[in-house]
Every structure is written in structure tokens, then in C-alpha cells.
Amino acid sequence: MSLRQRKEKVISATSSPEQEHSLQAMLDADSFNETRGTTSSMDTIRIQPRTSRHGVHDSEDVELTLLEEDERYQAGVGVLDSDPARASRQKTPMSTKDKRSMGLLCVLYLIQGVPLGLALGSVPFLLREHLSYSQLATFSLASYPYSLKLFWSPIVDSKFLPSIGRRKSWIIPMQLIIGTVMFAMSFHAEKLIQNPLDNIYLLSAAFTGLVFFSATQDIAVDGWALTLLSEENLSYASTCQTLGLTTGYFASFTVFLALNSEAFANKWGIPRLTMDAYLRFWGLACYAVTAWLFFVKEDKEDLDVNEMDVKRVYLTIWDICKLKHVQSLLVLHFIAKVGFQANDAVTQLKMVEKGLKKEDLAIIVLLDFPFLMVGGWIAGKFSTGGRALQPWLLAFWPRLGFTLSSTLIVYWFPMPPMTKGFLAFLVVHSILQSFAGTIQFVGVSAFHAIISDPLIGGTYMTLLNTFSNLGGTWPKYFVLKGVDYFSVATCKLNAVGKDITIKSQECVSEQGKSLCESMNGQCVTMQDGYYYVSAICLALGVLTLVFYIIPTAKRLEALPVNKWRVTSAS
Structure with a gap:
């Protein structure tokens, strides 16, 4: 079966102009799940992970993204799938080919998760012992490439060497580069991290490069998942991403942070895991996986010339951005996460500064993970129906409340050693806080799935998710700078x-x-400037929520679906 036929099942779109009116009627009648047609050439552009687009009320098929504030959420939530027809198809025995393909996808996503866990998780905590918050702000720029994949995803999806394969043309060189960078860093990383003051720009450049190459590989792997798996098992693509990224991310964050601690190593009588050894191991692992790829055959795809037109994709993105309702939504995304930024970017660092051990922090994050998965399933139930933004709006208040309570926890943080009761309190607080964030994430993802034009669904979803992720990325630099400024x-x-x-x-x-x-x-x-920055963020969060976010979200949610269409909007 060709790629076009596979994507028909994935995004359920139609390209016939004569069918547009009937398509809208079917959307309004909630019968789009029964419709199958041909896809637009724009649908080759996707953001991780892929989401099957079945209709207005099939909002539990939610696309998850890994970005800044949400990296723990999307790493742990997975895909919420309640389509009975698909569930019935998935009861058929899985072929050996699909099992091998799932194993390959899990490994490829695992390779991506390793540098992400280092750059976004453990390295900032290690650097905090030696750098000010202003200096940490420079390193925080390393997370930006994963939030900006939209700008080069059309190139990755369209340009390739036919002799190697459409996806392997990008995956193989990206993995070789990732492996080489990590292997080269393994001879100097420990010294650089122990004395980062003179090497902050070198460290920032190295990890920014790792995140950039991982993001580029992610674009190609997401596309390959559509042809690696058979039609009836396409829904497992997001499962593979969740397993792979989660394992890689938490191995580099939770596990490494604990094993890197001298106190943890002495307590359990094991050797301390150094950054050099960890990077060297994964550098060699990248080489091994790349060698494996040479023995994996990539099926040829029947591609339309229009599907390879990079300029056409960028023009489509621009046409979407010119819709006034899309502009309002993008502004909404750009400011929606400002209220939580001091909490997301600084609170855990402050707790470590106050005496929270890194191994205890690792335990908190590790125990948080299974609850994130359960919370994702529950959040999906809340986000069904035609008012997907309602749970997103309702969860704003508890998230702002947890921002306030986190600030108070830092202020009254007890002197070491920490009691088991207080550690248990931190675990419960972290779980509830993560659950509120998960509800928001799933709700807004469901809304994206509802309003995205099926004719250009991949491009549409990529654009919306990019701005949603960027809203949690851009304030971090200024928050970290502000902590030192007000101190x-x-x-x-x-x-x-x-x-x-x-x-x-x-x-x-x-x-x-x-x-x-x-x-x-x-x-x-x-x-301490942390309290001033937290108060500023909290105040901005409340003001923007009351006077802009709530009224704007309600107005956008009440709009008919056709208002979000490039072809029909005025």
C-alpha cells in the first residue's frame, strides 16, 4: 500500500474542492469518522508524535509534543485511543515485521531521548552548583531547537537521496553526528561541568547542537513510522515514541542524576557514574544503531511531485498564519504559560540550593512518572466532546495555585536532613501539580485536533504545537536572568x-x-530574586487569565469549524 493510501487512514482528509461543503456538513454532524478520501500534499509535514485525525469528536487521539515545560508531560502521557473500530483492528495478531518495526522505532526514539534528558534535565542541575541563574539562562537556550522544528521540517520531509531512502537519508547522518558529538564530549565533559564558568558558551553550543540534531532526526523518524508499520497497527507509532523517549529522557535525567551522586553511590556501594562514561556509552550506542540501520530496508514511497514542493509547504504555513482566529490562538499560546515559568524553571533548582539532594529529586521525578500516565488517560476523558478548552481553562487556577504553594515551600524549606514525611509531601505535591499540567496539555491538544484543517492537517498541527511549545520556552531565559537581577x-x-x-x-x-x-x-x-520573579509571573498569569485568556479562549471555542479553514475563512 502506498504512503498516500496510508495517510488517508491516518488523517482522513479530502482534496476534492466539490466535497468541501459536504465535508463541513459531515464534520458538524460528527460523522467524519466514516469518511475517507485523498490527502493534501501538505500532510507530509508532521510534528512528533503523529495523531490519527478521525473527526471532530475523536479528540482522545491526542498528539503529544516534547518541549520545555511539557517535556515531562509528553514523555509520560502517551496516546489516548478510544476508537472502537481501531481497537477491534488491533485485536488481530501482530505480524513479525511489525514487531521488528516497533522495536526499531523504540530504539530510534530512545536515541533522541538521551540528549534531551541531559540538556533539559540533569545538566542544568549539575551546572547550578557552579553558575548563577543569569549564566544558567545562557544554557537554557539549548532547549529552543526542539520548539522550532516547524521551520525546517518541510526540508527534512522533502529532500533526500533515493539510493539511501527518504527517511534514512536524514536518520543515519543525524545519528552519526549525535554519536560523534557525545563521544567527543566524553573526554572533556566532566571537567567542563565541574568548571563551567569559562566554558559556558562551549557547553551551551554543544548541547544546543545535540538538541538540534535530535529534533531533526525526530522529524524523519516520525515520517518513517507511517510506512514502517502496517495500516492496522499505525496507532502503535505513538506508543513507540512514548516508550523510547520516556526511557531515554528519564535515563538521562532521573537515573543518571541519582547514579552521578557521590552520596547515592556510597549509600548503595556502587561506583559513581561520571558524565564522561555516560556520554561515551551512548556515543558508541549511536554508532551501533546506525550500523543496524544499514541492514534495515526502507520501502520506497509513491510520492507526488507536489508533496516534495518545499516552497508550497511554507506558503501554506503563511496562509494559515494570516487567519485572524489563528493569530488570536497563537498569541494565546505565546502568553499562556508565563504565570508558571518561575515555578517550572527555578523552583526545583531553589530546592536543591536549600538542601534537597539530587538523588531525592530523582526519586520525586521517578515516582511522578506512573501517575503522569494515569493522569493522561483521565485528562483525555475530560477533554472529549465539543468543549475541549474547558478543562484547559479550569486547570489554570490549580496550576497558578501550585505556583504559589511551590514558592511558599521554597521559602519555608526545612533545614537538612529532610524527613521522610516532608519528602512524601513533596511527592504528592509534584503529582498533583503534574496532573493539572497534564489536563491542560491534553485539553489544548484535543482542541488542536478539532480545529485543524484535514486538508493540511500535518502542517496545521505542527504550526499550532510549535507556538504552544514556544510559549513555555521563551520566558525561561528572562526568568533566570530576573532571579539574579532582583537578588x-x-x-x-x-x-x-x-x-x-x-x-x-x-x-x-x-x-x-x-x-x-x-x-x-x-x-x-x-x-532573593526568586520570590520577586515568582510574584511577577503569578501576577501576570492571573491578569492575563482573567482579562485575555478566558474571554479569548471562550470566543475561539465557540467559533464554527469552518472559520479555521484556509479555504473558507475570509
Whole structure:
């Protein structure tokens, strides 16, 4: 079966102009699930993971993305599938070919998850011991490429070497580059992280490159999933992504953070896992997987010339952006996550600064994971029907409440050692906070699935998800900068029996503390900028929610589906 026929089943679109009126009627009548037609050439552009587009009320087939604030959510939620017809098809025994294909997809997604877990998870915690928050803001730019895949996904989807294969033409070189970068870094990473002050730009560039190459590989792997799996098992593509990305991400974040801790290693009598050894292992693993790919045959695809027209795809994206309702939604996404940014970007770092051990933090994240999966299924139930944005709006208030409670937890954080009761409280708090975020994520993803034009569904969904992800990425740099900007620290000296206080630019990082200690002084933080930034974010979150987000979301949700169509909107 050709790629076009497979995509007909995946996105259920029609390209006949004469059918447009009847298509809209069927959408309004909730009968689009029974319709099958031909797809637009724009549907070759996708964002991870792929979502079957069955109709207005099939909103439980939700597309999940891995981006900044949501990286833990989308790594753990998976796909919520309640289509009875598809469930019936999936009861048939899976072929050996499909089982091998699923194994390959899981491994390819695993390779992507490893650098993401390092860049977005464990490395910022390791650097925090040596850098100020302003310096950490520079490293936070490494997460941007995964939020901006839209801008080069048409190129990856359209340009390739036929002798190698449409997807392998990108996956093989990307994996070789990822493996080479990690292997090269393995000879210097431990030293760079232990003394990052003079190497912050080198570290930022290296991990930004890793995230960029992982994002590029992700575009190709997502497309290959459509042809690797048979038609009746296409729904397992997102399952493979969830398993692979989750395993890689949490291995590099939770597991590595614990095994890298000297206290954890001494407690359990095991050798400490260094960053050098970890990167060297995964660099060699990338080479091994790449060698395996040379023995995997990629089926040839029947491609229309229009499907390979990169310029046409970019023009379609521009046409979508010119719709006034889409513009309102993009603005909504761009500001919607500002209220949570201090909590998402700084709170855990502050807890570690206050005495939370990295191994305890790893336990909190690890215990959070299974509840994320359950929370995703429950959130999917809340997001069914024609008002998918309702749970998204309702979850704003508890998320803002958890931002306030997290700030208070940091303020009243107990002195070490931490009791088991307080650790259990942090676990419960983290689970409830993650559940609220999961409800929001699934709700807005369901809304995207409802309004996306099936004629250009892949491009439409990619655009909306890009701005949704970017809304959780862009504020992080300014939040981290703001913590240092509003902080007031002093270096208290004792000279000739008199206390002398010298105002310092920052007395939190290793550099600031060392400078103060070199003068036989002690760092004293008179004003912690975290609380000011958290208050600003919380205030902006409440104001934008009441005066813009709620009225705008309700207005957009009430619009008929045809208003979101490029062909029919004025």
C-alpha cells in the first residue's frame, strides 16, 4: 500500500474542492469518522508524535509534543485511543515485521531521548552548583531547537537521496553526528561541568547542537513510522515514541542524576557514574544503531511531485498564519504559560540550593512518572466532546495555585536532613501539580485536533504545537536572568574585630562564593530574586487569565469549524 493510501487512514482528509461543503456538513454532524478520501500534499509535514485525525469528536487521539515545560508531560502521557473500530483492528495478531518495526522505532526514539534528558534535565542541575541563574539562562537556550522544528521540517520531509531512502537519508547522518558529538564530549565533559564558568558558551553550543540534531532526526523518524508499520497497527507509532523517549529522557535525567551522586553511590556501594562514561556509552550506542540501520530496508514511497514542493509547504504555513482566529490562538499560546515559568524553571533548582539532594529529586521525578500516565488517560476523558478548552481553562487556577504553594515551600524549606514525611509531601505535591499540567496539555491538544484543517492537517498541527511549545520556552531565559537581577547579596567580612559588609553582584554561584571566601568572608543573601520573579509571573498569569485568556479562549471555542479553514475563512 502506498504512503498516500496510508495517510488517508491516518488523517482522513479530502482534496476534492466539490466535497468541501459536504465535508463541513459531515464534520458538524460528527460523522467524519466514516469518511475517507485523498490527502493534501501538505500532510507530509508532521510534528512528533503523529495523531490519527478521525473527526471532530475523536479528540482522545491526542498528539503529544516534547518541549520545555511539557517535556515531562509528553514523555509520560502517551496516546489516548478510544476508537472502537481501531481497537477491534488491533485485536488481530501482530505480524513479525511489525514487531521488528516497533522495536526499531523504540530504539530510534530512545536515541533522541538521551540528549534531551541531559540538556533539559540533569545538566542544568549539575551546572547550578557552579553558575548563577543569569549564566544558567545562557544554557537554557539549548532547549529552543526542539520548539522550532516547524521551520525546517518541510526540508527534512522533502529532500533526500533515493539510493539511501527518504527517511534514512536524514536518520543515519543525524545519528552519526549525535554519536560523534557525545563521544567527543566524553573526554572533556566532566571537567567542563565541574568548571563551567569559562566554558559556558562551549557547553551551551554543544548541547544546543545535540538538541538540534535530535529534533531533526525526530522529524524523519516520525515520517518513517507511517510506512514502517502496517495500516492496522499505525496507532502503535505513538506508543513507540512514548516508550523510547520516556526511557531515554528519564535515563538521562532521573537515573543518571541519582547514579552521578557521590552520596547515592556510597549509600548503595556502587561506583559513581561520571558524565564522561555516560556520554561515551551512548556515543558508541549511536554508532551501533546506525550500523543496524544499514541492514534495515526502507520501502520506497509513491510520492507526488507536489508533496516534495518545499516552497508550497511554507506558503501554506503563511496562509494559515494570516487567519485572524489563528493569530488570536497563537498569541494565546505565546502568553499562556508565563504565570508558571518561575515555578517550572527555578523552583526545583531553589530546592536543591536549600538542601534537597539530587538523588531525592530523582526519586520525586521517578515516582511522578506512573501517575503522569494515569493522569493522561483521565485528562483525555475530560477533554472529549465539543468543549475541549474547558478543562484547559479550569486547570489554570490549580496550576497558578501550585505556583504559589511551590514558592511558599521554597521559602519555608526545612533545614537538612529532610524527613521522610516532608519528602512524601513533596511527592504528592509534584503529582498533583503534574496532573493539572497534564489536563491542560491534553485539553489544548484535543482542541488542536478539532480545529485543524484535514486538508493540511500535518502542517496545521505542527504550526499550532510549535507556538504552544514556544510559549513555555521563551520566558525561561528572562526568568533566570530576573532571579539574579532582583537578588541582593552581600559578602560579610570580619576585619580587626569589626564586621564589614560589601555588596556583591551575586553571591550564589561558585564564582561569587569563592571570591567572597578569598577575602575571608561569608556570602549572605539579603534579598532573593526568586520570590520577586515568582510574584511577577503569578501576577501576570492571573491578569492575563482573567482579562485575555478566558474571554479569548471562550470566543475561539465557540467559533464554527469552518472559520479555521484556509479555504473558507475570509
